[in-house]
Amino acid sequence: MEKTDKLILRLTEEAKGRQGSLLYILNGINKELGYIPEEALLHTAENLNISKAEVYGFLSFFKNYKTDAEVGDIYRKIVVCRSESCEASGSKQLIEHIKASLNLDFGKYSPDGKYFLDYVYCFGHCAASPAVEVDGILYEKVNPKVFDKIIKTFDSNKLEEPAELKATDVVKKEAPVKSLIFKRCGYINPLSVSDYLNNDDGFKTLRRVIEEIKSKGDEGKLLLINALKQSKLRGRGGAGFPAGIKWETVFKEKSDVKYIICNADEGDSGAYADRMILESDPMSIMEGMIIAGLITGAEYGYIYLRAEYAAAKSVIESAIALLKDGGYLGDDILGSGFKFYIDLITGAGSYVCGEETALMESIENKRGTVRQRPPVPAVSGLYGKPTVINNVLTFAYAVYILKGNSNLEYFLSLGTENSKGTMPFQVSGAVKNPGIFEIPFGVTLKELLELAEADVNAKAVQVGGPLGAYFPLSEEFLDLNLSYEGVSMKNGLLGHGGVVVFGGETDFKYRLLNALDFFIDESCGKCAPCRIGTVRLKELLDRVLKKQNTEENLTIIDEILDSMKYLSLCAFGAGVHMPVKSLLTYFKNEII
Ligand SMILES: Cc1cc2nc3c(=O)[nH]c(=O)nc-3n(C[C@H](O)[C@H](O)[C@H](O)COP(=O)(O)O)c2cc1C
Ligand code: SF4
Ligand code: FES
8 A cells, every 4th residue: 555645745746736635635545545644634734835733624524534543444334324215215224233233333343343334424326225335335225134245245255246326227218207408318328429429419509609609709608698597597406596697697707717616516315316417428517517617708617526426426537538638628629719627526525515605615625614695606706706606407407408599498398487497306215116307397296206106105205305394295295396486385495306205114203313413413513503503403302202391392492493594604504494394293293
């Protein structure tokens, strides 16, 4: 193994001139050693000319980094997903089994020092859950029996086949799917430029954008921005902000440097559309970033990918290299004289780093805490420069819409008044046909559950990720209109389109406690309502479950949730009330 000081020197050298250099170096050390040794702190600080305290402050923020004081040399590391889809598919029993059979607990070694147990909140492998990773190899549909077999084969060095979630299985194509952005997924070689060009008019939008800008200059850019505004495309990352307005703001800002960021942090449990499209059609996302750059005047683009997406990472790296070679990226895109560069930055296991300003902080080598707003990133984003930050899917839709007027019109013909086009709903949990259904907004929950062949005994769904509401499967909620406005009318959120189905055996008490652990773990700690509120909620719930002053404590829980809703700095703390209140309202009898 490379000696630590040499390893750090090499990584520092590679990180020179890159954004997100601390993430790059620490991820490299972590990959090589499994933890960050004390000496690495010092060397990294010296090499980057920052203090050791800054490096420590940074690494102690991220869940993936552990120091040698915490873990030392790990022999065999088991990481189990404890999030919603996996729980709805049996991870509670699996976790109990792992702990009992190997004498383990989270964050602890087994007494023989052979195994170390950790957890993750979603691997993005929800369509084949429960998911478990052993020494970096991911396994799907793991139950206690399968787990024992995996461990046995590991110990005998005859490894089980690792998990491979195929786009052809996961991305649904049968009617009534109206695929606008997932058409190529599973049907082309993601690392073939000619496959991309020859299927569904790859790079046609880029050529159109170049032509419009070459012939009309800023007028051409405004024409394209207006088309995007006309489409009413809303960002697919969760907040649903109109993409055209964001691009227009960045275009109008006067600045020597502007940035494009593709938010591929996809932390929502039950969500895996970003991952699937990046693995099976990465060039469509890069085309979206390039056109965003040319239209708004940005020359640098970054894809911020969540750490758990190892397969996507290698596809993206190769795709960037291919596009550079092919003249689609670099100093002279397709001979136009326009420049655009894309680099990949990998996160380190923080849900809040999906929030746009926390994400930018982490790229700037700072702890991933949320910034006060205004100013919004479109005015003052990465390094204080105007920045377009969009979700992966938003870029794909922009490419679709700007290809030509007929696409724009078709997009507008789909969906509802305030939610135009399609949404790749990602269904998992207690269903026979889990996967991505790209269908127009406005379908009912019932229709979606029929497509996914939900368990007839299913009791609940959670829509929109860990901050989304849980709905019982009564007539009222089966009629739920799956659009931004429809879900919001029922005090929920559509989020990134994840839908987790919970079966008849669901332990809602465990679900609520597990959700609260997630909120405590992932709060960035910047504002008091969320930092303190999340912990207080768990304490109070523990008392409620012990039947101590139940009604009084439930009232305090309600008050804390309201305070968090109105006083939190970002949508994380402000969103905790949705899952907690909906669970305590619709499933109160099963919890208390
Ligand atoms: C706690 C938190 C986590 C978030 N995680 C993500 C994420 O993983 N991916 C994403 O695209 N947006 C995420 N967002 C939303 C981003 O802040 C931002 O709105 C989005 O990247 C903008 O892109 P869009 O307009 O295309 O949706 C998150 C927001 C919050 C508050
Ligand atoms: S609400 Fe939570 S996650 Fe958001 S800024 Fe406050 S502490 Fe951080
Ligand atoms: S892989 Fe477990 S919830 Fe997504």
